[in-house]
Amino acid sequence: MSQGAVGGGTLASLVSERAVIVCCGSGGVGKTTVSATFALAAARLGRRACVVTVDPARRLADSLGVQSLPNTPTEVEGDWPGRLHALMLDTKGTFDDLIHTYARTPEQAEGILGNRLYQNLTGALSGTQEYMAMEKLHELVESGEFDIVVVDTPPTRNALDLLDAPRRLTRFLENRLFRALLLPTRMSLRAVGLATQALLRTLSKVAGAEIVQDAVGFFQAFEGMEEGFRTRAGAVRTLLADPSTAYVVVTSARPDAVAEASYFAGKLAERQLATAALVVNRIHPRFGDGARPPTGVPEPLAGLVANMTALNDVARREEGSYAALAAQVAPAPVGRIPLFGEDVHDLIGLQRTADVLFG
Amino acid sequence: MLHRYARVDMDVGTFCAQSRVLIVAGKGGVGKTTMAAAIARMASTTGRSVLIIELEGKSGITGAFGLAHDLGYEEVELQEAGPGGQGAVRARRITPDDALVEYLEDHGLRRVSKRLVSSGVVDVVSTAIPGIRDVLVLGKVKQLEREEAADLIVVDAPATGHAITFLTSASGMVNAARGGPLRSQAADVVELLGDPARCRVVLVTLPEDMPVSETIESAFTLEDKGGVQLGPVIVNATDPVPEGLEVSAQEAAAGTDVKGSLLAALEEARLFRLERHGISAHQVERLARELPLPQLLVPSLPVETIGAVETDLLAHALAEAVLRLVPEAVPDR
Numbered sequence: 001m002s003q004g005a006v007g008g009g010t011l012a013s014l015v016s017e018r019a020v021i022v023c024c025g026s027g028g029v030g031k032t033t034v035s036a037t038f039a040l041a042a043a044r045l046g047r048r049a050c051v052v053t054v055d056p057a058r059r060l061a062d063s064l065g066v067q068s069l070p071n072t073p074t075e076v077e078g079d080w081p082g083r084l085h086a087l088m089l090d091t092k093g094t095f096d097d098l099i100h101t102y103a104r105t106p107e108q109a110e111g112i113l114g115n116r117l118y119q120n121l122t123g124a125l126s127g128t129q130e131y132m133a134m135e136k137l138h139e140l141v142e143s144g145e146f147d148i149v150v151v152d153t154p155p156t157r158n159a160l161d162l163l164d165a166p167r168r169l170t171r172f173l174e175n176r177l178f179r180a181l182l183l184p185t186r187m188s189l190r191a192v193g194l195a196t197q198a199l200l201r202t203l204s205k206v207a208g209a210e211i212v213q214d215a216v217g218f219f220q221a222f223e224g225m226e227e228g229f230r231t232r233a234g235a236v237r238t239l240l241a242d243p244s245t246a247y248v249v250v251t252s253a254r255p256d257a258v259a260e261a262s263y264f265a266g267k268l269a270e271r272q273l274a275t276a277a278l279v280v281n282r283i284h285p286r287f288g289d290g291a292r293p294p295t296g297v298p299e300p301l302a303g304l305v306a307n308m309t310a311l312n313d314v315a316r317r318e319e320g321s322y323a324a325l326a327a328q329v330a331p332a333p334v335g336r337i338p339l340f341g342e343d344v345h346d347l348i349g350l351q352r353t354a355d356v357l358f359g
Numbered sequence: 360m361l362h363r364y365a366r367v368d369m370d371v372g373t374f375c376a377q378s379r380v381l382i383v384a385g386k387g388g389v390g391k392t393t394m395a396a397a398i399a400r401m402a403s404t405t406g407r408s409v410l411i412i413e414l415e416g417k418s419g420i421t422g423a424f425g426l427a428h429d430l431g432y433e434e435v436e437l438q439e440a441g442p443g444g445q446g447a448v449r450a451r452r453i454t455p456d457d458a459l460v461e462y463l464e465d466h467g468l469r470r471v472s473k474r475l476v477s478s479g480v481v482d483v484v485s486t487a488i489p490g491i492r493d494v495l496v497l498g499k500v501k502q503l504e505r506e507e508a509a510d511l512i513v514v515d516a517p518a519t520g521h522a523i524t525f526l527t528s529a530s531g532m533v534n535a536a537r538g539g540p541l542r543s544q545a546a547d548v549v550e551l552l553g554d555p556a557r558c559r560v561v562l563v564t565l566p567e568d569m570p571v572s573e574t575i576e577s578a579f580t581l582e583d584k585g586g587v588q589l590g591p592v593i594v595n596a597t598d599p600v601p602e603g604l605e606v607s608a609q610e611a612a613a614g615t616d617v618k619g620s621l622l623a624a625l626e627e628a629r630l631f632r633l634e635r636h637g638i639s640a641h642q643v644e645r646l647a648r649e650l651p652l653p654q655l656l657v658p659s660l661p662v663e664t665i666g667a668v669e670t671d672l673l674a675h676a677l678a679e680a681v682l683r684l685v686p687e688a689v690p691d692r
Contacts, residue, residue: 029388117486172479294621307628321663343568
């Protein structure tokens with residue numbers, strides 16, 4: 001069938017063998033639904049599965065029961081041999097947990113959590129949400145409670161935000177300015193280089209003196225935790241590059257979404273990460289033999305023929321737009337999800353999607 | 360015919376003259392950039408000069424005018440002024456780093472500006488002051504508006520989610536009363552966003568469940584949190600039911616020799632179209648009910664890529680929608 005490409009395994013083999021599935025793609029293509037469907041498929045195969053959702057649509061979140069208790073796996077009851085858990089990512093909460101883990105004393109943790117710069121960090125430093133999704137993934141894998149963890153990713157405009165997220169955060173925390181800002185408190189201000197003084201003055205002038213105080217306070221409070229954070233980020237990076245981690249590129253059949261998916265797959269390839277599967281969502285159906293418009297149809301049916309031809313044209317254009325992407329990620333299997341009458345927002349919809357993708 | 364065109368021009372002209380800045384926002388994949396291009400094209404046909412500002416890389420706005428190159432900080436002409444009295448369309452990109460360097464240079468800090476960016480200090484600053492990037496970018500837009508850089512400035516905003524942060528961070532910064540001299544910049548931006556004679560936000564959506572829900576949510580958030588003035592909502596890919604689908608294929612085929620699988624396929628296709636249209640109509644109606652903003656319904660185009668010809672078609676469709684939108688707003692002279 002559609003997913004049975006030679007050499008690249010099948011969608012079913014992904015959910016039966018892999019330990020981690022990362023679903024990537026642009027916003028609005030149904031990534032959350034696809035992630036949940038993969039986890040459900042694994043549970044149907046008897047595995048203990050957990051799906052990490054990021055910003056799910058409310059109705060889907062309700063039907064998965066993840067909203068009341070963010071950041072904690074909640075079991076989704078259903079008639080399958082395995083177990084299905086779902087979790088809604090709480091970026092800030094995940095970061096707070098990390099701080100508690102790596103702080104040497106409770107006082108140090110409180111000092112960081114109360115700092116204004118820290119409070120802004122999750123919202124303002126791009127890539128933080130992505131990193132926390134990966135961090136959560138790592139935590140769930142390490143817990144040993146699940147055979148497979150499927151993670152939905154934030155609607156990233158830039159693929160690099162996701163793949164570079166661990167590096168980006170550590171770079172921020174180990175910033176050269178970080179050292180520069182710490183110096184004045186450790187030694188006399190005179191010991192600080194002229195260039196650094198100029199930078200600090202500039203910063204105060206443009207951004208206000210309290211900004212500099214916040215930053216100094218943050219980096220002071222953080223002192224001594226860099227090593228732990230760096231090690232942790234390294235572990236997350238290793239997990240992301242592990243052969244048991246599968247990247248699934250999700251797209252809708254719309255040309256702009258396909259273009260972004262292609263860009264993303266290219267970025268994965270640049271890092272020697274293979275696209276393990278491509279899922280094309282919301283595909284228009286073909287009608288009749290779909291090949292060419294019927295000829296010699298009598299006049300009363302002209303409108304009906306024109307309608308069918310137009311719809312088949314849409315389907316053909318869609319196929320044309322993702323055929324190149326499918327070739328690009330070959331031999332990765334391609335899963336096709338038809339355009340349903342209604343968006344998938346409950347367990348029944350997920351089951352139906354799983355039927356289509358995994359048979 | 361001539362009369363009709365004159366009238367379209369007048370209405371569209373009124374529409375395009377309502378504010379100097381239009382910020383086009385919407386969820387990814389709804390055709391936001393295409394609509395920004397169509398608005399620009401439409402305004403240019405009324406003789407107005409237009410400047411399109413792109414905030415994210417690779418938006419494809421140049422492609423919508425039949426050009427291939429990427430945009431940079433320098434302006435590019437996408438369409439000449441001239442034939443038939445059309446206005447010029449220019450475009451440029453503004454990134455937060457560009458805006459920050461320019462801001463620093465304007466404040467006499469040319470010497471260190473590059474170093475601030477390259478040393479990563481900018482990351483720390485923008486974390487210490489969330490929204491500084493957005494405020495600086497919008498501050499630059501405000502400056503262009505003040506300079507009257509064009510009759511109409513069309514901003515292709517980041518995809519919603521991010522767009523909400525983008526448009527509300529200035530008011531957040533003003534309320535927090537932090538950020539030193541940046542605060543006045545933020546206050547200027549808040550003033551711009553709050554004045555419908557200067558700036559309005561046009562949300563683009565699709566007639567589907569999720570995009571409509573998100574649009575409604577975004578609209579209220581923008582108004583409540585950002586004090587942003589909203590223009591009409593553009594509902595993209597809203598197609599009328601094609602003619603000839605009123606009766607079933609079986610009925611239509613009575614007395615002909617069409618039968619079997621072809622007949623079944625025709626009926627299947629008919630039902631599919633009617634179902635899709637039903638969903639679309641229902642969502643348009645829900646949007647109207649839950650979000651009291653005028654709507655501009657724009658049809659989808661049966662093409663894979665949007666070039667100059669398609670942008671022109673969409674600009675016409677948009678103009679038609681504008682005409683339906685404000686018949687009473689334009690005195691019949």
